Amino acid sequence: MLELNKIEEFAPLCLSCLGRAFGKVGFGLDNRERGLEILNQLEIKEGSNLQERLIAQEIDCSLCDGLISEISNFRDLVIDSFSDFSISSFKIGTVVDKDILSREIEFQLQFGENTGEALKSQLNREIGISVYKKLGIEAKMDNPDAVAIIDTGYDIVNLEIKSLFIEGNYNKYDRTVPQTRWPCHSCRGVGCAKCNNTGQLYPDSVQSLIAHPFTIESSCSEDLFHGMGREDIDAAMLGDGRPFVLELRMPKNRDLDLQKIGKKVNVDNKDRVQASELKFVPRSRVAELKNTVCDKTYRVDVSISDKISIESLKKGAQRLTSTVIEQRTPTRVSHRRADLVRPRLVNSVDVVSFVDGMAELVIRAQHGTYIRELVSGDDGRTVPSLASLIDAKCKVEVLDVLNLHLQEKEEKND
Template identity: 25%
Template sequence: MSNYQKIIPIANKITKKYPLCDNCLGRLFSKQLHLSSNKFLGKKLNQNPVEKCYVCKNLFGNLDHFLKLMLDKSAGYSFKTFGIGVIVKPSIVDRDDFIRSQYKLRGIDSIKTDITKEIGKLYSKRTKKTIDHLDPDVTFTINFKEELCDLRSKSITFSGRYLKSERGFSQKQKPCDNCSGKGCRVCDFHGISEYDSVEGAISKPLFQKFGGTTTKFTWIGGEDKSSLVLGSGRPFFVKIQNPHKQKAKFSNVTVGPIKIINLKPVYESPKKPLKFNSVISVKISTESQIDSKMLKKLKDLTINPVVVYEKSGRRSEKKIFNVKSKKNSNNLFTLIVKAEGGLPIKRFVTGDDIAPGISSILDTPCECREFDFLEIEMQ
């Protein structure tokens, strides 16, 4: 007796008590017979037409409606691969589990798995997109219970550098007042409503090019609103959430005083802080008159690390590799210093919870007028 002949009595027993559609009936035996089409097998096994399926309540006959929801939702997206997650009524799952348990049917796909497969086949056939279960470009969540379809696309991450040629631009953008940066209709779900910062200047062309909702930045150091960033620029990483495009050409772009260069896709943002060195030009004013001989004392900064004390009680050390100074007037000089990244420049000048500070070395109160980044080098 063949395997097919063995299952006929069981199938007849089930369908006499519980009317099942071709998909639900075929699924109970297709793996046992090594068949790929549940519907084809179910059609062969079903003796009588079924008005309403006991398990799925004819959900399989309504898949075209949900296919249209998927097509409408993905209309504005450009991608190659997709994945699907489904939500069905608990009662459907309960009835499916009940029949499998009652007739001791094991090693069978659940109804949720079968629905996912069938709607995936329909979408793939219509769009020529490929199903990817591990790392899809976009993921659909189809709620069969509420008749809703949601789509999330895989975030993309870039590394790049920016230069800032004018003073008055903050590094970070103030979040949207309405949603505190979470994303809402007021800010077009970007989390920011203005673009008057480095963050805004970088985010704006990315939204224009790739679409997406919010951007998440990983900064390699920071600067004051009044500081310039020169040389080859400051490195940064940015992740775009829910982009409409996964790939697009992006050349160097200038937005106001911010120039974005060397932008390229990377696998992910760094999980740990990256080490870097900065070359900084600092303009310093003094209470007492200074001379070139006094400024020579600053060379000693390269001998031992500068110790930084935080209010939290944390202590850190920053190395200074090179120091150059130039007297501008009796009470003003410029210091060019190459230091380990993260040195708090203004506190370094005044000596506020930092040792040694410029003020203590020169033995006169000093104030940082402005400071600019001439170069940022990754270690």
């Protein structure tokens, strides 16, 4: 199988490229040593000195086009690209010109299938080892902090830094902030006269208030906020709060003191937004959170414009308890949700007080129940409703989420 004339067709080769053609044969040698050994075997067979006929300096190799000679250069490019980031593990990838790759395949196929190691594999491994030796950070195939993809044709490193994911619960007491940033409709976030050049429809959001100190501490490029559902802008989120995952993209600093930053969030946003139970989580928590739903308990202030007695109000509330209602998608959300009739279980409706036409109710209902419409009836789109059962006009004036019943959570299905 070792035929001199076949090898000579591809000469001059560097020792690595010769050795790599047998990279999967034998252990304990690197490709250069393996190349030397093959050269020795060939010389014994042919009885002549072949070094000059076959072998070139790495920089003059016609197979790798000198890429093997550039390993220390690639290492330095990678180290330079890492310099702004605090990372503890990394992985190397390489982009190599396809003509080089196809020539290598052609060369290696002469010696049989599955005997050779790919050029990219040697580059990735040796650059990785070299970076490890200089920086002392771990080379890791599975889920490293940084992936450096070197475009060997242009000496460019494309760096991907793993996002940080921080889970917590938030409470919202300020009834003017949406959950996430809301780009201005007119300028789509660029900034215009309508939005005071902020690019935002609302100056603050739960996202912006919580993320602010995290983005500063981590020097990330942007933040994303993944909530487990959301409440209306004018609804408060009370009780144990609502689970969320804050994603910090391209963080320069990964070593965050979550308790300290969480405390800053809470001091800076007293009476507006609070965050608790902060911890680092894997990316998979985002999908889990997005796919989880649960019953919720609400506190609502309802104005009832027709004169009714507290007894008939209580009777109406009682009749809603343990009832499956049919809710057609309210017109206020029909632009973003399909127009469907959804059955929803109302677990309980309790009347806390009823004074001067204002009732305070505590309602527990299945996930996805539209509480405002459960109360008002939404012009017959929700059946039955509190309004239809007590035969009076009812309107939710204030709505708070009191509790998410996470211990009985379920998977989302619509």
